[in-house]
Amino acid sequence: MSAASPVVPSDTTGLAPSAPPEPSAAAEAKRRLSSPWASLAAIVIAILWTVPTAGLLITSFRPVGDINSSGWWKFFLDPNVTLDNYRAVFTGDDVGLSTYLVNSIVITLPAVLIPIALATMAAYAFAWMKFPGRNALFVAVFALQIVPIQVTMIPLLSLYVDPPFGLPQLAGANAPGGGFYTIWLSHAMFALPLAIFLLHNFMREIPGELVESARVDGAGHVQIFTRIMLPLMVPAIAAFGIFQFLWVWNDLLVALVFGGGSLNISPMTVRLAELSGTRDQAWHLLSAGAFVSLIIPLIVFLALQRYFVRGLLAGSVKG
Amino acid sequence: MSTGEKFLQLLIVIGLFLAVMAVVLVLTSRVRSRVGEILQTTAFLLPAVLLLALGLLYPAIRTVIESFRDRTSSEWVGLANYEAIFTDDALLQVLRNTAIWVLVTPVLATVIGLVYAVLVDRARFERFAKALMFMPMAISLVGASLIWRFVYSYRETDAAQIGVLNQLLKSLGFETYRFISTEPWNTLFLVVVMIWVQAGFAMTILSAAIKAVPDDIVEAARLDGVSGWRMFRYITVPSIRPSLIVVLTTITIATLKVFDIVRTMTGGNFGTSVLAYEFYAQGFRAFNNGLGAALAVLLFVLVIPIVIYNVRQMRKVEAR
Numbered sequence: 001m002s003a004a005s006p007v008v009p010s011d012t013t014g015l016a017p018s019a020p021p022e023p024s025a026a027a028e029a030k031r032r033l034s035s036p037w038a039s040l041a042a043i044v045i046a047i048l049w050t051v052p053t054a055g056l057l058i059t060s061f062r063p064v065g066d067i068n069s070s071g072w073w074k075f076f077l078d079p080n081v082t083l084d085n086y087r088a089v090f091t092g093d094d095v096g097l098s099t100y101l102v103n104s105i106v107i108t109l110p111a112v113l114i115p116i117a118l119a120t121m122a123a124y125a126f127a128w129m130k131f132p133g134r135n136a137l138f139v140a141v142f143a144l145q146i147v148p149i150q151v152t153m154i155p156l157l158s159l160y161v162d163p164p165f166g167l168p169q170l171a172g173a174n175a176p177g178g179g180f181y182t183i184w185l186s187h188a189m190f191a192l193p194l195a196i197f198l199l200h201n202f203m204r205e206i207p208g209e210l211v212e213s214a215r216v217d218g219a220g221h222v223q224i225f226t227r228i229m230l231p232l233m234v235p236a237i238a239a240f241g242i243f244q245f246l247w248v249w250n251d252l253l254v255a256l257v258f259g260g261g262s263l264n265i266s267p268m269t270v271r272l273a274e275l276s277g278t279r280d281q282a283w284h285l286l287s288a289g290a291f292v293s294l295i296i297p298l299i300v301f302l303a304l305q306r307y308f309v310r311g312l313l314a315g316s317v318k319g
Numbered sequence: 320m321s322t323g324e325k326f327l328q329l330l331i332v333i334g335l336f337l338a339v340m341a342v343v344l345v346l347t348s349r350v351r352s353r354v355g356e357i358l359q360t361t362a363f364l365l366p367a368v369l370l371l372a373l374g375l376l377y378p379a380i381r382t383v384i385e386s387f388r389d390r391t392s393s394e395w396v397g398l399a400n401y402e403a404i405f406t407d408d409a410l411l412q413v414l415r416n417t418a419i420w421v422l423v424t425p426v427l428a429t430v431i432g433l434v435y436a437v438l439v440d441r442a443r444f445e446r447f448a449k450a451l452m453f454m455p456m457a458i459s460l461v462g463a464s465l466i467w468r469f470v471y472s473y474r475e476t477d478a479a480q481i482g483v484l485n486q487l488l489k490s491l492g493f494e495t496y497r498f499i500s501t502e503p504w505n506t507l508f509l510v511v512v513m514i515w516v517q518a519g520f521a522m523t524i525l526s527a528a529i530k531a532v533p534d535d536i537v538e539a540a541r542l543d544g545v546s547g548w549r550m551f552r553y554i555t556v557p558s559i560r561p562s563l564i565v566v567l568t569t570i571t572i573a574t575l576k577v578f579d580i581v582r583t584m585t586g587g588n589f590g591t592s593v594l595a596y597e598f599y600a601q602g603f604r605a606f607n608n609g610l611g612a613a614l615a616v617l618l619f620v621l622v623i624p625i626v627i628y629n630v631r632q633m634r635k636v637e638a639r
Contacts, residue, residue, distance in 0.1 A: 039438075041434070041438060042442070045435050046435075049451055049452045049454075049455070049515065049519075052467060053454070056466045067481065068481070070479055070481070071481050072481070102325055106325045109333065110333055110336070113336070114332075117337075117340060119367060121340075121366070121367070122363060122364055124363055125360055125363035126364075131357075137368070145626070146619075146622060146626040147375050147619065148615070148618050148622055150576070150595060150614075151378070151615045151616065151618070151619045152375055152378035152379055153378070153615070154378075154382060154612055155378035155382055156378045157603075177328045177332065178320040178324070181332075184332065186374065188370060188374075189375060192370060192374075221356075221360075221363070222344050222348035222359065225344075250458065250461075250462075251459075252578070252583075253579070256599070257599070264320060269459050269462075269579075272462070272465065273579075276461075276583050283481070286469075287469070290462050290466065293462055294462045297457045297458060298454065298458065300457075301454075301456075302450075312520065312523055313523075
């Protein structure tokens with residue numbers, strides 16, 4: 001890397017006066033942060049990144065009258081707290097958020113579990129099984145990562161509506177499972193290339209002697225997979241699992257396209273987007289609804305932040 | 320469907336899936352021969368490969384074909400759909416908007432993420448400070464759009480304001496402003512939402528990269544009298560260059576596919592539509608299969624070089 005030989009320009013008229021050499025990087029950081037401008041900049045950015053969310057969060061706990069007659073910042077002068085908005089989104093006729101909360105859960109669990117299970121097995125096959133055309137097939141799977149899901153959607157929907165070979169129709173009024181299968185399947189398909197790739201990379205790091213010695217002892221692939229690989233793969237599976245969870249839970253496009261437009265099986269994102277269009281000034285409902293949908297991914301994120309960051313650094317970002 | 324039935328479906332699909340998997344694994348593990356090896360390989364590989372072929376490969380090819388056919392995919396129209404994209408006024412605006420999104424978002428999100436990562440590096444509240452910027456990554460783009468629609472809320476200047484930005488304008492003595500519906504600047508106000516979401520991603524990756532810069536390099540530079548801005552410019556930035564490129568390209572790809580923000584904030588109105596939104600509008604609202612497919616193919620073509628570049632850089636980062 002170019003940084004191996006630090007390039008230092010000879011002129012000393014730089015912006016910062018050269019400080020006397022200090023022993024540690026931490027000390028340097030401390031010195032730099034004691035610069036009031038740097039601290040100020042950090043605080044300004046932090047505020048810009050927090051205030052929008054805080055505003056909506058505070059609004060969700062204010063009475064409707066207050067929300068419409070004054071800005072949320074007035075809350076600090078005249079604090080009125082109520083849970084009415086949350087009650088309204090759950091029990092009121094016009095939102096019925098509990099239905100969509102259930103839908104989100106019903107959509108998310110299989111859409112996370114199924115691709116992870118399939119991808120772990122496929123990754124094992126690519127890493128430790130010998131078969132003709134293995135490398136070519138792996139490259140093909142890897143290359144499928146570049147296909148944007150939009151490119152697949154129009155033909156995929158017609159496959160669901162009008163399947164070949166007399167297979168059962170997966171979308172429409174008589175669809176099995178109330179129509180959830182189209183959403184589950186789509187999420188599973190779209191997750192596979194990245195999941196297989198990441199899990200394969202991780203699996204290759206497990207020492208080959210482990211597998212070889214197990215084989216010598218007479219263990220078959222199934223035993224090696226379930227007894228040796230799965231326990232070792234837990235961190236990698238967790239890292240990808242969180243990403244897939246957040247991706248499915250927060251998804252709007254797949255649910256809109258493959259949910260058949262029926263709100264009966266739509267997740268919360270679709271309901272909120274709908275509400276944002278039809279009741280665009282009903283901030284008491286929008287704010288509470290938004291926070292119901294945000295709270296679960298936030299809890300997952302905060303609880304499993306370690307895995308999340310690890311997954312990010314391993315490249316689990318959907319292209 | 321009632322809630323009970325939905326949960327029943329959930330249990331059925333997971334149960335069915337696990338049962339089939341277990342049966343296949345147990346059965347194939349019984350056979351101990353060359354045939355058994357083949358059976359096991361098939362059992363491990365076939366489900367995923369079948370799903371990929373059916374769900375990604377085949378539809379992608381079909382989309383390319385349909386992009387040369389008319390709105391009901393019944394007649395060949397040659398390049399007419401692509402011609403429409405590059406000549407129709409509304410669609411040209413879609414392309415312009417997409418260009419604005421792609422040019423502005425990655426650069427600003429990366430710069431802000433980088434500056435913040437440097438500023439809070441090894442500070443006392445580093446973890447907390449990073450979580451603040453990182454949080455938007457965990458929430459849906461629909462949620463983020465609602466949060467920002469509220470920030471942008473418009474009321475007449477005389478009325479009591481509920482949007483924080485218009486309150487700010489009013490306090491400074493300006494007229495209130497329709498951030499979301501005033502062309503042409505509204506696209507930039509939508510871009511802000513994406514920057515707000517993506518900066519946390521940039522910050523996380525770049526912060527890890529900064530921490531990985533070897534101490535002796537920093538030390539040697541300091542002994543040479545380098546500090547502050549020049550340390551950042553000549554030591555930090557060159558050292559994290561591969562990570563910077565990964566961040567820029569990843570955000571570019573995400574931005575090209577931005578859909579949720581446009582749909583939730585404006586529904587594609589007020590001249591804010593972008594490629595990924597127009598694809599949805601044409602393909603699934605106007606039921607114009609041909610044009611929808613052509614827009615998807617264009618998106619594909621734009622994404623390919625960036626992804627390839629991104630993957631190459633990612634390998635470089637990993638190789639270090």
